[in-house]
Amino acid sequence: MESNKSIFFENYGVTTQDLESYLDAALERGGDYADIYFERKINYSIVLEEQIIKTATKAVNVGVGIRVLSGEKTGYAYSDDLDRKQILKAARTAAFIASSASDGGRIGIPAPTVNENNLYSVQLLSTDIGVQQKIALLKEADQAARAFDPRISQVQASYIDETKHVLIVSSSGRCVWDVQPLVRMNVSCIAEENGKRQSGYQGGGGRRSLDIFSDDLNPGAIARESARQAVLQLNAIDAPAGPMEVVLGNGWPGILLHEAIGHGLEADFNRKQTSAFSGLIGKTVASELCTVVDDGTIPFRRGSLNIDDEGNPTKNTVLIEKGVLQGYLQDHLSSKLMKAPVTGNGRRQGYDNIPIPRMTNTFMMAGESAPEDIIRSVKKGLYAVHFGGGQVDITSGKFVFSASEAYLIEDGRITAPVKGATLIGDGPTVLREVTMVGSDLKLDQGVGICGKEGQTVPVSVGLPTIKIREMTVGGTEK
Amino acid sequence: MTEDLKNTADYVVRRAKAKGATDADTFIREDENFEVTVRMGEVEILKESVSRNLRLRIYAGKRTATSQTSDLSLAVLDALVDETVEMAQLTSEDESGGLPETTASASDVPDLQLVDKTWDDFTPEQRIDWARRAEAAAMKADSRITNSEGGSFNYERSRTVLANTRGFLSEYEGTGGYVVATPVARSTEGMQRDYWVSVARFRAELESPESVGTRAASRTLRRLELGRSERAKRLSSSIH
Numbered sequence: 050m051e052s053n054k055s056i057f058f059e060n061y062g063v064t065t066q067d068l069e070s071y072l073d074a075a076l077e078r079g080g081d082y083a084d085i086y087f088e089r090k091i092n093y094s095i096v097l098e099e100q101i102i103k104t105a106t107k108a109v110n111v112g113v114g115i116r117v118l119s120g121e122k123t124g125y126a127y128s129d130d131l132d133r134k135q136i137l138k139a140a141r142t143a144a145f146i147a148s149s150a151s152d153g154g155r156i157g158i159p160a161p162t163v164n165e166n167n168l169y170s171v172q173l174l175s176t177d178i179g180v181q182q183k184i185a186l187l188k189e190a191d192q193a194a195r196a197f198d199p200r201i202s203q204v205q206a207s208y209i210d211e212t213k214h215v216l217i218v219s220s221s222g223r224c225v226w227d228v229q230p231l232v233r234m235n236v237s238c239i240a241e242e243n244g245k246r247q248s249g250y251q252g253g254g255g256r257r258s259l260d261i262f263s264d265d266l267n268p269g270a271i272a273r274e275s276a277r278q279a280v281l282q283l284n285a286i287d288a289p290a291g292p293m294e295v296v297l298g299n300g301w302p303g304i305l306l307h308e309a310i311g312h313g314l315e316a317d318f319n320r321k322q323t324s325a326f327s328g329l330i331g332k333t334v335a336s337e338l339c340t341v342v343d344d345g346t347i348p349f350r351r352g353s354l355n356i357d358d359e360g361n362p363t364k365n366t367v368l369i370e371k372g373v374l375q376g377y378l379q380d381h382l383s384s385k386l387m388k389a390p391v392t393g394n395g396r397r398q399g400y401d402n403i404p405i406p407r408m409t410n411t412f413m414m415a416g417e418s419a420p421e422d423i424i425r426s427v428k429k430g431l432y433a434v435h436f437g438g439g440q441v442d443i444t445s446g447k448f449v450f451s452a453s454e455a456y457l458i459e460d461g462r463i464t465a466p467v468k469g470a471t472l473i474g475d476g477p478t479v480l481r482e483v484t485m486v487g488s489d490l491k492l493d494q495g496v497g498i499c500g501k502e503g504q505t506v507p508v509s510v511g512l513p514t515i516k517i518r519e520m521t522v523g524g525t526e527k
Numbered sequence: 528m529t530e531d532l533k534n535t536a537d538y539v540v541r542r543a544k545a546k547g548a549t550d551a552d553t554f555i556r557e558d559e560n561f562e563v564t565v566r567m568g569e570v571e572i573l574k575e576s577v578s579r580n581l582r583l584r585i586y587a588g589k590r591t592a593t594s595q596t597s598d599l600s601l602a603v604l605d606a607l608v609d610e611t612v613e614m615a616q617l618t619s620e621d622e623s624g625g626l627p628e629t630t631a632s633a634s635d636v637p638d639l640q641l642v643d644k645t646w647d648d649f650t651p652e653q654r655i656d657w658a659r660r661a662e663a664a665a666m667k668a669d670s671r672i673t674n675s676e677g678g679s680f681n682y683e684r685s686r687t688v689l690a691n692t693r694g695f696l697s698e699y700e701g702t703g704g705y706v707v708a709t710p711v712a713r714s715t716e717g718m719q720r721d722y723w724v725s726v727a728r729f730r731a732e733l734e735s736p737e738s739v740g741t742r743a744a745s746r747t748l749r750r751l752e753l754g755r756s757e758r759a760k761r762l763s764s765s766i767h
Contacts, residue, residue, distance in 0.1 A: 102617030
């Protein structure tokens, strides 16, 4: 199945000579650096709604993006036509950013290479599997959700997959390619009782093929979890409001870490001094129980990559070690300007976008507390185990998240489910309040979509159970 | 170029029908885009592109499948039409599926005057200057504005072609641009940022870069003030 050559050479007739001419054109006005990103992405998506397969969609996106750097300046042009003339035109357009008499200079293009330790080797790519098998997964999910409880009145299940081929060539002598598979399934349910309506949501996936939807991530399990959340919310009481102890469950609540801390540690914001974390390297930004990493090298994970979208190998980067800020997530441009090592975090949505520093799989390392002990230690507080979403203002550091599944903790015991709780806080200070870290680190099931500057990329998040001494809860109690 | 796109649209729906679709429609869009960001007075990003995208919707009776491609080469289009027709057989019957019973004829399409030709006289240098001026106006609005995520100017011209198997084949064009500024203000209590953007199809309707920058600055400063009054309130309630 796996070829030893990129499709851009095999199917699109790209030659080393072509690549050299594109780089030469890109640097003809004296840019410091140029790179070319070839991409072909194929997606299938299928939606089940009202018990029928509403639609099936195939998408094909092919294009090439050319970037020229000159100091802090970026020139960018792209073409969705791989015709030589069009690519050369794009290269010359991108070249305009620089204005020096001399040629920027480049190193010769080496033989194309692919990562030997493929993090997501698959036997049969999902995009080569027939639509019927994918439809069967959705029907299985629909039946499982409806069978879970008669109060489930609506089920929407969706399947989406992707195979992305990339080839990245740079003037610094890089020529690498990769094939990146990705699959995901989502199930959202609505439960109805006595005129009340509540919803639940669960999904899962990763950089694998359809075989990921067996075992723990089978469609039935995803659907039942979604249905369970919806039914649970029917009897949820109003959320309390005000500052209180908050326990975050393991896994997906790591979204809070991603939003409140992770984005603020992306190098571009820090280079420009617009992040609430700017200038804090070496400073204590969290309690000493907290060690936070971004690790793009975990096999089959949604946020993992063999190489980032600038061709650099991904890494396991320690962002915060025992409470002390260690460094930022770097892409090529920021690492050059900040004189820091690249961390393999230069990512882009596609050929039509400029790479910027982005997260991969971001999580807090496990601690030593038993999760039961963490709950037991809380007299009155909130236990948040599932989040709908959230947002952060990088500059002020302020964030807000809405918990889609949360409970009261009373005298060390989890009691009533609550609805509509939001968590409000400040990125650079929230982790200082962490007083217990559980031994139960878990990564999410593979559903994260991260947006920044209009570009979305797949990511993963993770967290052990943690206790935050005080956090503001936006409640629904009147 | 637009004749090409119309031919492509017509070809695609005809092929869909020939391959067994009951009905089909397609939507092709061609975008020409120019984007510049100036940060701290210097050009930071200059981006230009022309791109195309085709969307296709196939009906097999009451069943639907859709597809989309940025690759408009004949071989890719042929394969995509055929595969989409096949996919449509596999989805479920949906009572609400299908093209409208009667579709407008191309001659009914009014000219909504969405194109402003004066953008063509707006040189790249002027466009860059607008981004620069928007940021500069924000930066000088108040001494507390000490940093910036930049000022940007964006111009887009798009052509859209629509065709279906009931004989509709038409197109329209549109232009648009925007100016935005995102200043960052600092006080002893921290940083805040906000933005203001002016968007218009017609160049004459775009706010001046000075107005955009000034409004962005006042919005950012308002956040700084808001933070202060909230803290003042908290402080007073803890005293009582």
